[in-house]
Amino acid sequence: VADITAVKGVKDILPEEVPRWEEAERRFRAVFGNYGYREIRIPTFEDTQLFRRSIGEETDIVEKEMYTFTDKGGSSITLRPEGTASVVRAFIEHSMAHLPQPVKLFYLGPMFRHERPQKGRLRQFHQAGAEVFGLAGPEAEAELLEMVMQLLTREFGLQDLSLQVNTLGDDACRPAYRQALTGYLEIHRHGLCENCRRRLERNPLRVLDCKAEGCRAIARGAPVIGGVLCGECRSHFDRFLSLLDEAGVPHQVNPHLVRGLDYYTRTTFEVLGGSGLGAQNAVAAGGRYDNLVAAFGGPPTPGLGFALGMERLLALLPPEFAGTGPRVLYLAAADGEGRLLARSLARSQRARGVAVALDLLGRSLKAQMRAADSMGAAWVVVLGAQEAASGRCVLKEMTGGWREEIALADLGTALERRM
Numbered sequence: 173v174a175d176i177t178a179v180k181g182v183k184d185i186l187p188e189e190v191p192r193w194e195e196a197e198r199r200f201r202a203v204f205g206n207y208g209y210r211e212i213r214i215p216t217f218e219d220t221q222l223f224r225r226s227i228g229e230e231t232d233i234v235e236k237e238m239y240t241f242t243d244k245g246g247s248s249i250t251l252r253p254e255g256t257a258s259v260v261r262a263f264i265e266h267s268m269a270h271l272p273q274p275v276k277l278f279y280l281g282p283m284f285r286h287e288r289p290q291k292g293r294l295r296q297f298h299q300a301g302a303e304v305f306g307l308a309g310p311e312a313e314a315e316l317l318e319m320v321m322q323l324l325t326r327e328f329g330l331q332d333l334s335l336q337v338n339t340l341g342d343d344a345c346r347p348a349y350r351q352a353l354t355g356y357l358e359i360h361r362h363g364l365c366e367n368c369r370r371r372l373e374r375n376p377l378r379v380l381d382c383k384a385e386g387c388r389a390i391a392r393g394a395p396v397i398g399g400v401l402c403g404e405c406r407s408h409f410d411r412f413l414s415l416l417d418e419a420g421v422p423h424q425v426n427p428h429l430v431r432g433l434d435y436y437t438r439t440t441f442e443v444l445g446g447s448g449l450g451a452q453n454a455v456a457a458g459g460r461y462d463n464l465v466a467a468f469g470g471p472p473t474p475g476l477g478f479a480l481g482m483e484r485l486l487a488l489l490p491p492e493f494a495g496t497g498p499r500v501l502y503l504a505a506a507d508g509e510g511r512l513l514a515r516s517l518a519r520s521q522r523a524r525g526v527a528v529a530l531d532l533l534g535r536s537l538k539a540q541m542r543a544a545d546s547m548g549a550a551w552v553v554v555l556g557a558q559e560a561a562s563g564r565c566v567l568k569e570m571t572g573g574w575r576e577e578i579a580l581a582d583l584g585t586a587l588e589r590r591m
């Protein structure tokens with residue numbers, strides 16, 4: 173064992189796993205593109221204040237899980253624990269409010285959270301997410317969820333998913349709800365964890381997000397917002413539900429589904445996965461955040477989005493889910509002349525875009541054929557003095573399906589015919 177190993181909670185994605193990742197990422201890009209989203213590549217680290225203010229003080233992420241450090245210039249820097257804050261910052265910083273609306277953006281990449289290792293969670297994990305700006309109506313979240321469910325069920329073939337939706341109200345009706353909630357939580361104060369007793373004053377909604385067992389039990393009996401929704405929030409939510417029906421997206425209203433972040437408004441949702449993930453089975457989650465852009469000094473702009481954990485998604489996919497890598501031509505050499513010819517043919521075929529493997533260890537022809545077999549090469553050509561002299565060779569399918577005698581000069585076109 174080497175004396176330096178990977179840091180606890182981070183993981184190498186090895187070459188044999190990469191095709192799964194690439195295939196998943198390819199499908200994300202294709203579906204996001206179909207719905208008019210464009211990719212944005214946000215930085216891995218940001219000013220710590222960005223996350224403190226967007227995710228919010230008093231959250232588990234900000235209180236316990238951020239990778240924050242002071243850089244050599246004395247600035248407080250944080251490795252991004254999620255993507256939305258950076259996308260919102262970029263939206264404002266690059267004046268995207270002046271672009272034709274809506275602005276639809278997606279991202280893929282690693283996120284960083286100092287999770288407790290015993291939970292088996294990674295400290296560097298990957299998310300795919302999308303954000304939409306400039307759409308205030310419920311058509312926006314209906315389309316977003318149609319896309320998310322299409323991704324999960326059609327592209328990735330996941331079954332037994334449950335889309336849970338709720339509304340959190342807005343500035344008009346949330347204060348009444350907060351008050352009702354605070355009253356209820358005060359009564360159950362003794363059963364709350366220490367963090368929640370403190371959170372209770374500043375943001376009682378956070379308590380509903382707490383993972384502590386006692387807090388979860390209390391949350392289950394908490395009042396729900398449905399009773400105090402204002403007329404606009406009510407009709408927004410009803411219209412959203414009927415648009416989901418129209419799109420054929422099955423869903424369940426879960427009045428206890430809450431995101432305890434200050435800037436979330438109205439629609440919130442979570443996609444729960446089937447068996448195999450235990451209690452932590454949210455595959456994707458998101459919601460509307462109409463106050464976030466303005467809270468960061470941008471022009472008031474409605475927004476919404478979702479994010480999905482890649483590791484969690486890949487864990488739900490069958491082992492055979494993977495992109496097919498390139499088909500490889502193996503150039504085997506029977507003798508010295510064959511080696512020279514193989515190097516030259518490899519050069520010209522690779523220049524044409526053909527994936528070529530050849531022996532660089534001086535191994536016997538038999539060993540080369542074994543190597544071609546174990547790497548899963550699609551075709552093989554054996555080269556030697558005879559092929560060098562005649563200018564012809566035999567192109568064979570590795571599985572033995574067919575063989576064809578051709579001029580060396582025609583190898584490229586012969587392969588194109590067979591691809």
Ligand SMILES: [Zn+2]
Nearest residue numbers: 365368382387
């Ligand atoms: Zn708690």
Ligand SMILES: [Zn+2]
Nearest residue numbers: 342345402405
């Ligand atoms: Zn309202």
